[in-house]
Amino acid sequence: MPFLPDTPGRIHSVETFGALDGPGIRYVVFFQGCPLRCAYCHNPDTWERNDGNSTTAGKVVENILPYRNFIQSGGVTLSGGEPLLQPAFATAILHLCKEQGFHTAVDTCGAIPLEKCREAAELTDLFLLDIKALDPQECRSLTGTDNRRALELLRWCEEVKKPVWVRHVCVPGITLEPSRLEKLAKFLKGFSCIEKVELLPFHKMGAYKWEALHIPFTLADTPEPTAQEMEMAQGIFRNAGLL
Template structure:
């Protein structure tokens, strides 16, 4: 376990208990939790121990639920599946925040156990995705196809990074790609930020985006245009 937030409001509907799991195969240039990359460096908990802690907050999250995030929670798929199965038995809404980087043959059962998937599409273009994260987007797109076939509700997330993912042609292509998926309930465009700069420095890691500006309000509004036009977003 990397960390826990007991009053999250941005990782799924309502007020949520958010557990950030340790471990991630990606090396995103804009990662805000680079200290979550390595496995076996956080606090060890069983799924039953985590659920016991979550249930302490049930009166406060009853209109929201619980979200597993990371890192990449699907690096621990058996834990995710077991935890979600038990959480749902207690009437808790469950959401999984994932990059889609883990192949379906390892992640399918965990996906099936969740009520909602928050899927982060890093980039539609495979080479741009490799440049940003160290991996292409094959597994993420296969995951979205699987979620469509299984009827699992999905929220799509996409980080707008100036100089990388703010190209309007790429944004148009992503919007057109997403528009025919019936399971997508929401698309969120998230502005790149510099709040994790100190973590990269503390870990002795080279931060390639230290001079990258945060996107302006005008840039974000422009980025949202194709998604609004195609009915994927009501507004930014």
């Protein structure tokens, strides 16, 4: 692939010392563009595919290299937005990162068909897979689409023994209901590829972005979960051996 470094794409921003997007200290590349419209998204400014900054895979990795000593025990994470919405760009960056010996992770909603991003998936050492909701209709209500493709990606990871960290946002009155959490934990327990589950409390720190973009924030009146509610959720997944 001689033109790999010249593969074009669009990014929103980068984080040079990320500690929340995979193991160790990581360089995180936030891609521009996302096919979902999650009701609790804290970065709606990453949605539109033609916004952000135009660059190439080579330039992205060139900017990573000065941080090698800091991320050598961690790695590089592609996030977003949705990185697999730009499969050729993601593949090129992952390929170049692997050439440099970096551990690679992809934070994804799993909404992109696997046949469109298989090469990128094969170059990924760890998936951070966002499972929005187990029920397809609930997922559609929250995000604008169902969870079929996300679960297909999870099953593929199980088949090829690709490590996965599942992420699940806990929204009071919606995804934080005990019965829904128990059903999700029971389902996820059947996958040996899942190394752990990260339960993320719903927050409204990105509400100002919705206002700036003149998009109604439908969860504005939804309370953030209490410490007791999050402990309840963690207890369910801890009992399932997923925390």
